[in-house]
Amino acid sequence: MNGDSTRPIGHQYALAMLDGGEAQVRSIAQAAGSQLTMDAFLRVHDEEPVPAFLHSALCAMSLPTKRPKDETQPILREDGKYALAINPRPVLQTVDGKPVLRSLGVPYGAYPRVALIYLLSQAVTKRSRDVYLGRNFTEWMRRLGYQTVSYGPRGTANRMREQVDRLLACEWQIRWDGTEAGDSAFAVRDVKISNEYAGSLEKNGAFAREIRMSEGFYAHLIDHAVPLNEVAIRELKGTPTALDLYTYLAYRLPRIAADKGQTISWDQLARHLGNDADSKRFRQTVRETMQLVSAVYPNANVDMAGRKVVLYPSPAPMERKLVGPHLRLLGAPAAEKAPRSSVAGQAAEQGRLAEQGRGSSSRATPSAKPLVAFPSGSLSFGTREAPFRTIGLDKGHPWSVDHMADAFRAGFPGIARARTEAEWLRVWEAFVVSYSKRRANSDAE
Template sequence: MGTVHDLLVQKGRQQTLLFDFDRRVVDVAANFLADEEAGTAFLFSGWAQAALPHKRLPDDAPWQLRTERVTLLVEPGRRTMPSGPPVSVGVPYGSRARLIMLYLQSEALKTNSRSVELGKSLRDWLGKMGITPGGKSIQSIREQAERITRCRISFHLHSAGKEGLIQQHIVDTAMFGETSVYPGEDSAGNESEDSGGATRNTSGFLETVRLSETFFEQLKRHPVPVDDAAIRAINRHSMALDIYCWLAYRLHVLSTDREITWKALHAQFGGGVTRLDHFRTVFVENLNLALAVYPDAKVEVGGRGLTLQPSRPPISPKVKAAALSR
């Protein structure tokens, strides 16, 4: 992907569009290069290995994802009702859920506190991420915030003959606010203005949350730094966000080239895409978007899968240390 970045620097956006590049890749790369607002966000390394679903599941359905190193299980939480049995609120999904999770983890690490303010603070941060905090956008954010707050997650780790299990709620306590109706996202993990099946949430937005102690401790031990400008540029593409975070986690620790098969990639990123040939097309499109915001990433696409090569991290250790010392 170095070529598109070089062309943008040398010739500008309009001239680069004359070459054989996907327009979306050119636009994303140009926006990323033009973004002068520096910033660093953080996520727990487990989320870089196994992520949330891209599209909405039935509200009572759990989400399970198996990869070579991690099995992720996300169980939907339930909300009590004024009358009748409690109802499932569904597992978090899509790009909005990922942005909220990034905010929670980043704020907790930067302040070294499990208590995180949402409300206006979250709206301000999402505005910085390029999400206009109004209308259907804020409605979707409210729904995902509640789903994140009520769900339970399990990371089953298996590597080098060793196994471990981390079971936790992301949040211990929360304060809820107003009511709303929410849209969804499409099957490719991109923002959708009309889900075709919105549901009403009687609990509404959250004002403050307190991360669970277990999740916070795991986050402090295993944080992955990512570039705010990169997140802004691909903020509506949940698969591209997952791929970018995965590359940010994997590439800089490699000492030699590493091949990843299409089968392994499909297991990690292909939730909702059944056929492998269809997945390859969708994955490469989103990979190109991720590489457009990670110019130093060295990745080759081949017939058997990807070849990852040792690369500089998107956030230098010095910048990471500065972000955590504020």
């Protein structure tokens, strides 16, 4: 491993994984002081990609990252052949017992981006205009990857509800002038993502469990859906600029044909990401954001070191193999690595020693590890439960291990899927750390 610090950190991790495995990745992360990016890289590296989708026009042009000064004005995005208008149409509401037309404003921040990807992914995956949200608002947010859902003025549920109301009340105009191979020109005028959304996302009461996507938007979505990796989206869900950069690269890089790449100005990238100016601050922000994006999309071959941005041909995010000239070609899928905790590492080491002991005979032992379900009972006792219990006590103090296990079973999207013991220990540890942190922050408020 050459340890080239000029590369995005995700590229460094990928090369380290090829050269020395997880230990080398941890060494790079420790030197860089980047625990967040390392955790994101390892989680995405270990999990099978989960298909997600976004309309290509929304990959090329972004929603506002922050609340606009005048949030009732339409958002206009234009860059050459692309044009997007998001118009916050007024909705009928009851104020003091009287009907009032009021604009909710344009959507902004990370929440509407995550919700939009979920809604469009469900429509594309199921080939249906009808998108089921969940039994209640809490369940729906957990489907989006928010394990802890809080209510109240500053709660995650209230903020998500406001942004979804804004998102689905808007009308959209999209213009796309096809000029490249594989492009096709189209224009969509005055469409809504959904024509039948009531805006009633409540904790336990009236909840719009299903929305029906408008026919015009759905038709163009099916033709212009860009594949993303849901696992990566979960890692980026708190940072709107990271989501924008990831979705833009996911759309743009697989379409570049020339080996020498394509050069764009920082000003062009700023317009794609919804920024007004080509400033030093913007460049610094994007370069820092690229560290996290590269951790979840290491195949993205981008050079942001100079006065211009150079985009090189790269595989789509759904490609799990580490490929490309900037990483070296790897012909086989990445092998399963040890779990991400010292406890899990000890358990894995014991398993390897046991396998070596059994392997002293001439009969070969199968290399595939068995797939099992997450423990169904209490984690407070039991031999198999011991590593899970230790992680809970170590990483989740002072919260109850069994309470955390119940929350994990209720909220983890892949709880029904069988996995190896190592993978269960890894996702359990990630959940416990997140649960403990969020509970502490919630109590502090």
